[in-house]
Amino acid sequence: MTEYEKTVQWLAQLAKEPAWALYAKHRATELESLWPGITEVIRAEMNKPKDSAGLLSVSSAQAQNKD
Known part of the structure; x- marks a missing residue:
């Protein structure tokens, strides 16, 4: 899992x-300079159901090139 x-x-x-x-x-607003669009990704993640491990899942497309 990446830092992003x-x-x-x-x-x-x-x-x-x-x-x-x-x-x-x-904090998300502060991170916009490092990772543009992170606030929108966080909003989308908040609406996703948790997986069986209790974690939110970030799609690989969202995480691509965000290291």
Whole structure:
């Protein structure tokens, strides 16, 4: 799993928690300079169901060239 994928999963999970939602939004905005479009990917990930391991799945197309 790439750093991009880990970050997307982590921020999507945080954004679902009311106490952490503003932090997750702020951090995603900061990361836009490094990974353009990450906020949209996080929003999409938040709407995906969890897999059997309890993790959100980032598609390989979204993670391509994001290292």
